[in-house]
Amino acid sequence: MKVFGLAGWSGSGKTTLLEKLIPVMVARGIRVSTIKQTHHDVDLDQPGKDSYRHRAAGASEVLLTSSSRWVLLHELRGEPEPSLNEHLQRLSPCDLVLVEGFKQEAIPKLEIHRPGNGKPLLYPQNPHIIAIASDVPLAAPLPWLDLNQPDAIADFILHQTGLNS
Numbered sequence: 001m002k003v004f005g006l007a008g009w010s011g012s013g014k015t016t017l018l019e020k021l022i023p024v025m026v027a028r029g030i031r032v033s034t035i036k037q038t039h040h041d042v043d044l045d046q047p048g049k050d051s052y053r054h055r056a057a058g059a060s061e062v063l064l065t066s067s068s069r070w071v072l073l074h075e076l077r078g079e080p081e082p083s084l085n086e087h088l089q090r091l092s093p094c095d096l097v098l099v100e101g102f103k104q105e106a107i108p109k110l111e112i113h114r115p116g117n118g119k120p121l122l123y124p125q126n127p128h129i130i131a132i133a134s135d136v137p138l139a140a141p142l143p144w145l146d147l148n149q150p151d152a153i154a155d156f157i158l159h160q161t162g163l164n165s
Contacts, residue, residue: 004107021153025157030158032097084105110130114147
């Protein structure tokens, strides 16, 4: 599996870009999976549901399955968050894993930047950022990609990962 990251400040458009990139890549025959890291406390389960009650009772893992999908809920119960590599080992085989988050991991990344947000660029402090996608051209020593051109961004990522068709 090839791994490529998207990094940027909150509100820069990482998820919106992923929503545009995934169908472009899938249409080109690329099997894509994603990993999204968040710093918020997330719960995909609902209080009162059986699976929630299993976890509340102390189960370490609950696998919820149906005819359309399945999900494995794993409770850390005070253990440290697993590394990106540990998460990658859990995924089914695919061609490309797009990672949102894990800013400091040593994987090639595209920085998503909107100057209008008033936040500084990440690339000067992050050697793994290899290009910048922005809604306006930037004067930077890295390649610039137009954030509004998902086909061109997909081309760049597939070229960088050796998956260009």
